[in-house]
Amino acid sequence: MVVDDSVVVRKIVTDVLSEDPMIQVVGTAPNGRLAVSKLEQLKPDLVTMDIEMPDMNGIEAVRAIRATRSRVPIIMFSTLTERGASATLDALSAGANDYVTKPANVGSVAQSMESVRQQLVPKIKALTGRPMTSGPAAAPAAAPVAVRPPAARTRAPKQPAVLVIGSSTGGPEALTKVLPLLPASLPVPVLLVQHMPPVFTRQFAQRLDRLCALTVVEAVDGTPLAPGTVHIAPGDFHLTVGTSGANKRTALNQAPPENFCRPAVDVLFRSAVAAYDGAVLGVVLTGMGSDGRTGAGQIREAGGTVVAQDQATSVVWGMPGAVTQAGFADEVLPLGRVAEAITRLLPTPRPAASFAAARAAAPMGGLR
Numbered sequence: 001m002v003v004d005d006s007v008v009v010r011k012i013v014t015d016v017l018s019e020d021p022m023i024q025v026v027g028t029a030p031n032g033r034l035a036v037s038k039l040e041q042l043k044p045d046l047v048t049m050d051i052e053m054p055d056m057n058g059i060e061a062v063r064a065i066r067a068t069r070s071r072v073p074i075i076m077f078s079t080l081t082e083r084g085a086s087a088t089l090d091a092l093s094a095g096a097n098d099y100v101t102k103p104a105n106v107g108s109v110a111q112s113m114e115s116v117r118q119q120l121v122p123k124i125k126a127l128t129g130r131p132m133t134s135g136p137a138a139a140p141a142a143a144p145v146a147v148r149p150p151a152a153r154t155r156a157p158k159q160p161a162v163l164v165i166g167s168s169t170g171g172p173e174a175l176t177k178v179l180p181l182l183p184a185s186l187p188v189p190v191l192l193v194q195h196m197p198p199v200f201t202r203q204f205a206q207r208l209d210r211l212c213a214l215t216v217v218e219a220v221d222g223t224p225l226a227p228g229t230v231h232i233a234p235g236d237f238h239l240t241v242g243t244s245g246a247n248k249r250t251a252l253n254q255a256p257p258e259n260f261c262r263p264a265v266d267v268l269f270r271s272a273v274a275a276y277d278g279a280v281l282g283v284v285l286t287g288m289g290s291d292g293r294t295g296a297g298q299i300r301e302a303g304g305t306v307v308a309q310d311q312a313t314s315v316v317w318g319m320p321g322a323v324t325q326a327g328f329a330d331e332v333l334p335l336g337r338v339a340e341a342i343t344r345l346l347p348t349p350r351p352a353a354s355f356a357a358a359r360a361a362a363p364m365g366g367l368r
Contacts, residue, residue, distance in 0.1 A: 001044040032061025066095035073127040151327035160281035166265030168195040168287025170315025181339035184213035185349040189225035198235035233263035240271035259291040269295025278302025286314035290322035
């Protein structure tokens with residue numbers, strides 16, 4: 001079902017989706033209220049949702065749909081502006097699953113249609129084929145994939161000196177359920193790639209910072225790495241670890257995308273292995289594609305440790321599934337156990353509040 005108050009956008013999206021033999025548009029709606037009323041009648045496998053609409057906007061509609069306990073996947077149309085980023089993060093917090101750039105903002109009709117083909121169609125197929133999650137935004141379950149045991153190690157694992165995290169589709173909500181459970185006394189720096197465009201990453205970092213005992217910032221080039229701080233790769237920049245003698249710092253670049261992504265998880269993981277001589281803890285959370293698989297293999301080959309989110313709790317088991325099926329995951333865990341695994345695998349924290357205290361104090365309401 002396509003929900004948008006613009007007749008032009010509804011036609012663009014409907015026409016492009018109808019070109020694909022695997023996709024059928026079962027209906028449209030010009031506002032959120034009509035979309036909610038049509039949901040039971042049309043029973044769509046997925047909804048595309050505009051944000052700014054009369055009567056009931058997209059965020060309100062997402063909340064209303066989730067209030068019915070519907071698990072239908074929802075993809076938001078967003079603008080690449082401060083306001084658009086804030087509204088999109090609000091929609092993700094309300095239960096939307098992903099977002100794409102609004103086609104009306106990319107130029108000509110032909111460009112708008114190509115944007116829908118490139119951005120929206122792959123996400124529709126990924127979300128409708130994904131396994132059921134434990135949350136209210138789950139989709140119909142897919143057949144579980146047998147977890148491949150981790151490959152045999154060629155050397156003993158090293159004690160991690162840095163934590164690196166990669167995520168994509170479903171990552172914003174997953175990260176709000178992991179990072180707030182980590183104590184301020186975390187003994188290593190944290191570097192994180194979440195596939196997001198510019199503007200979004202800055203606002204996302206600010207929101208996470210309000211939720212976490214850790215300090216969370218959008219990464220700035222040349223910042224010294226210190227325990228207890230999370231550096232999120234800014235949109236359209238690769239995040240790497242730079243070295244100057246024994247000192248480590250953030251380093252940003254706009255080298256070509258890898259795995260069609262910039263920032264890319266593989267770029268971060270590879271640089272962390274080189275800077276820390278393999279003393280790396282890598283975590284791969286929910287996301288489309290296979291970004292992070294090669295980097296996870298490099299972490300493990302160099303003596304580091306890799307944790308992947310399991311299929312049942314991933315919105316899309318693409319990235320963590322690729323790592324797991326390659327035999328690069330030391331542990332494959334449900335999302336609710338990832339924070340505990342991180343604290344267990346890292347060195348003893350600096351003196352501060354315990355993990356249990358951090359867990360008790362952690363806000364669990366998602367993004368704000």
